[in-house]
Amino acid sequence: LGLLNTGNNFTGKRILITAGGTREPVDPVRYIGNRSSGKMGYALAQAAKSRGAEVILISGPVSLSPPAGVEFVKVETTQEMREAVLANFNQVDIVIKAAAVADYRPLEPQEQKIKKTGEIVTLQLAKNPDILKELGTLKKHQLLIGFAAETEELIANAAEKIRLKKLDMIIANDVTLPGAGFDADTNIVKLLYPSGRVEELPQMSKTELSAVILDKIYNLMINLT
Numbered sequence: 001l002g003l004l005n006t007g008n009n010f011t012g013k014r015i016l017i018t019a020g021g022t023r024e025p026v027d028p029v030r031y032i033g034n035r036s037s038g039k040m041g042y043a044l045a046q047a048a049k050s051r052g053a054e055v056i057l058i059s060g061p062v063s064l065s066p067p068a069g070v071e072f073v074k075v076e077t078t079q080e081m082r083e084a085v086l087a088n089f090n091q092v093d094i095v096i097k098a099a100a101v102a103d104y105r106p107l108e109p110q111e112q113k114i115k116k117t118g119e120i121v122t123l124q125l126a127k128n129p130d131i132l133k134e135l136g137t138l139k140k141h142q143l144l145i146g147f148a149a150e151t152e153e154l155i156a157n158a159a160e161k162i163r164l165k166k167l168d169m170i171i172a173n174d175v176t177l178p179g180a181g182f183d184a185d186t187n188i189v190k191l192l193y194p195s196g197r198v199e200e201l202p203q204m205s206k207t208e209l210s211a212v213i214l215d216k217i218y219n220l221m222i223n224l225t
């Protein structure tokens with residue numbers, strides 16, 4: 001339709017948004033994590049709130065303040081994020097998973113600071129649960145929206161994630177492009193749908209992109225695709 005639905009069209013809708021990166025402790029002073037500023041997820045939370053949605057924002061550690069009026073849950077690890085997401089999943093209509101989730105965690109986080117030893121050390125990692133994939137198996141009425149950060153084969157990789165996680169839309173992000181991803185204030189993305197349809201969006205600010213993403217979700221909500 002090409003129309004932007006910028007009105008208060010999410011009144012009565014509950015939206016769960018995850019943002020930021022999760023952190024997995026190696027020892028009391030170190031962690032492994034993903035690069036993520038949280039800007040995209042926080043911009044989405046702000047936009048959804050201002051369109052009248054009830055917003056639950058579940059976030060890893062970032063240096064942003066949660067938008068006013070959103071329900072805020074701060075988490076560190078992927079397992080904590082999973083607990084928080086699952087605890088709220090039945091009560092929401094839409095999930096947008098903008099978080100950069102750590103896929104692995106140290107198998108045995110140490111209670112004491114690890115001292116430096118040899119020239120080469122190894123860290124054993126255990127796979128974390130795939131939260132979005134789990135939601136895909138649990139979903140009933142909910143719309144599930146994911147993000148895909150890729151450095152190659154953007155469309156093929158993102159399409160596979162739609163299928164594997166039973167998503168209604170994925171925002172595919174080529175993080176190698178200048179002006180896209182991580183710390184940038186702008187993004188250059190493609191939107192993919194289960195039908196195989198791909199929509200290319202021009203470079204825009206994360207604030208502008210949140211408005212477009214919400215318009216697309218609105219269309220999915222009213223079956224206007």
Ligand code: CTP
Pocket residue numbers: 078097098099100101102103128129130131132133145146147148149150161
């Ligand atoms: N995701 C998740 N739980 C995980 C990993 C990812 O919920 N353990 C979600 C992310 O929040 C994102 C989507 O799944 O919305 C895709 O994340 P991405 O890291 O691109 O894909 P992965 O499935 O982890 O695959 P890979 O990192 O191997 O490309």
Ligand code: CA
Pocket residue numbers: 101103
């Ligand atoms: Ca991943």
